Amino acid sequence: MQEKHHLFKGDIFHFTKSPLEYKDSYEFIPNGALVIADGKVLETGVYASLKSKYASIRETDYSGQLLMPGLIDAHVHYAQTEMLGMYGKQLLDWLNDYTFPAELQFNAADHATRIARSFIEELLRNGTTSCVAYPTVHTNSVNALFQVASEYNMRLITGKILMDRNAPEGLTDNVETGEKACRELIEKWHGSGRNSYAITPRFALTSTPEQLRMAGRLHALYPDTYIQTHLSENRNEIASTLALYPGCSDYLEVYERAGLITDRTLLGHGVHLSDSELKRIAAAKAIIAHCPTSNLFLGSGLFEMKRANNMGIQTVLATDVGAGTSFSMLKTMAESYKIQQTTGYSMSVLETLYKSTLGTAKALNMADKTGSFLPGTEADFIVVNSATTPTQQLRRDYLVRSGKWTIENQLFGLQTLGDDRNISATYLMGKKVW
Numbered sequence: 001m002q003e004k005h006h007l008f009k010g011d012i013f014h015f016t017k018s019p020l021e022y023k024d025s026y027e028f029i030p031n032g033a034l035v036i037a038d039g040k041v042l043e044t045g046v047y048a049s050l051k052s053k054y055a056s057i058r059e060t061d062y063s064g065q066l067l068m069p070g071l072i073d074a075h076v077h078y079a080q081t082e083m084l085g086m087y088g089k090q091l092l093d094w095l096n097d098y099t100f101p102a103e104l105q106f107n108a109a110d111h112a113t114r115i116a117r118s119f120i121e122e123l124l125r126n127g128t129t130s131c132v133a134y135p136t137v138h139t140n141s142v143n144a145l146f147q148v149a150s151e152y153n154m155r156l157i158t159g160k161i162l163m164d165r166n167a168p169e170g171l172t173d174n175v176e177t178g179e180k181a182c183r184e185l186i187e188k189w190h191g192s193g194r195n196s197y198a199i200t201p202r203f204a205l206t207s208t209p210e211q212l213r214m215a216g217r218l219h220a221l222y223p224d225t226y227i228q229t230h231l232s233e234n235r236n237e238i239a240s241t242l243a244l245y246p247g248c249s250d251y252l253e254v255y256e257r258a259g260l261i262t263d264r265t266l267l268g269h270g271v272h273l274s275d276s277e278l279k280r281i282a283a284a285k286a287i288i289a290h291c292p293t294s295n296l297f298l299g300s301g302l303f304e305m306k307r308a309n310n311m312g313i314q315t316v317l318a319t320d321v322g323a324g325t326s327f328s329m330l331k332t333m334a335e336s337y338k339i340q341q342t343t344g345y346s347m348s349v350l351e352t353l354y355k356s357t358l359g360t361a362k363a364l365n366m367a368d369k370t371g372s373f374l375p376g377t378e379a380d381f382i383v384v385n386s387a388t389t390p391t392q393q394l395r396r397d398y399l400v401r402s403g404k405w406t407i408e409n410q411l412f413g414l415q416t417l418g419d420d421r422n423i424s425a426t427y428l429m430g431k432k433v434w
């Protein structure tokens with residue numbers, strides 16, 4: 001039994017509660033230890049006492065580095081891994097010029113598998129241990145991503161994109177073929193290993209009302225699946241949507257009518273929402289995935305986090321690659337902070353990090369599995385060196401000299417100046433994968 005145990009020495013940081021609700025929201029243990037057994041967290045504590053308690057077990061020394069739960073990316077398009085940083089215009093042009101042509105390639109299984117592997121390796125290199133991903137309309141793209149994630153034993157939520165209009169031939173299905181493919185994929189992957197299925201109508205513009213209703217029915221049939229889609233990212237998109245759905249008084253109502261707004265629904269963006277829409281999202285306990293680098297890159301708008309918080313919305317952070325410009329959740333946190341600065345809200349690093357770890361796990365109803373180091377959770381964690389570059393080292397030395405090298409200053413520096421270079425190692429279920 002002892003062979004399955006493993007002690008990791010380092011500075012422990014993880015959330016136990018929401019920093020928006022509690023002052024003592026996290027546990028920070030300098031010179032601490034994380035003890036795991038069979039891929040799950042057994043306990044955290046001071047190194048010296050855990051070392052004497054578990055005297056003979058395997059030990060890995062990460063002294064001086066942070067041991068933190070892995071980061072969770074709540075909205076990312078794996079099929080756009082090749083097309084980050086494409087110049088030009090706003091959402092709808094960008095979709096037609098770059099995204100749809102890139103996604104057409106995923107009918108080929110070997111292409112899908114190759115990109116799925118690159119995608120997951122990029123996530124792990126950036127310290128992201130779980131994600132909620134969009135593939136393409138092709139069944140091959142879904143199978144490839146679930147397959148590669150399973151090889152790494154990575155927790156993954158994804159599901160076939162549904163599009164039955166306003167997209168090129170080769171990227172559309174219809175109500176019947178879409179439903180049949182979803183059912184087969186749900187039966188094959190949902191709940192198998194660490195995989196969960198998300199019913200994924202891309203957005204209102206590319207689905208008919210009939211297809212959206214089919215997606216809602218499918219979720220009712222498989223109520224423990226997730227739903228993901230895009231909502232109110234860009235003003236032209238909203239105007240086009242309301243023109244296509246003249247009976248709806250706002251964008252959210254399009255999805256409400258189809259039964260798609262539930263406590264397992266992840267809504268990408270939600271940049272331009274009315275008070276009424278925000279209230280209804282909060283009442284349904286649906287989740288908004290805020291994608292700051294994407295919103296800035298496509299000029300979509302500035303999400304108001306404080307307003308969403310005041311309305312009681314569960315908000316989580318996400319990259320939205322490939323409109324998002326980085327796989328790094330640290331960079332994503334940094335940009336979310338800057339967006340809030342323009343709205344007069346100085347968001348704490350505790351809030352941004354919570355919304356990239358335990359807060360996301362809670363919103364997704366999986367806090368018993370991931371997002372923290374609470375005993376019994378799966379040991380998905382990262383080893384973080386918060387001073388790898390000369391600038392970061394100077395900043396650390398300055399703060400140490402001034403007696404201000406607090407955990408919050410350390411985390412804020414990681415957020416503002418950090419990236420993949422700060423991730424020393426990534427573990428899934430206690431196994432080193434990067």
Ligand SMILES: [Zn+2]
Pocket residue numbers: 075077230268320
């Ligand atoms: Zn997106």
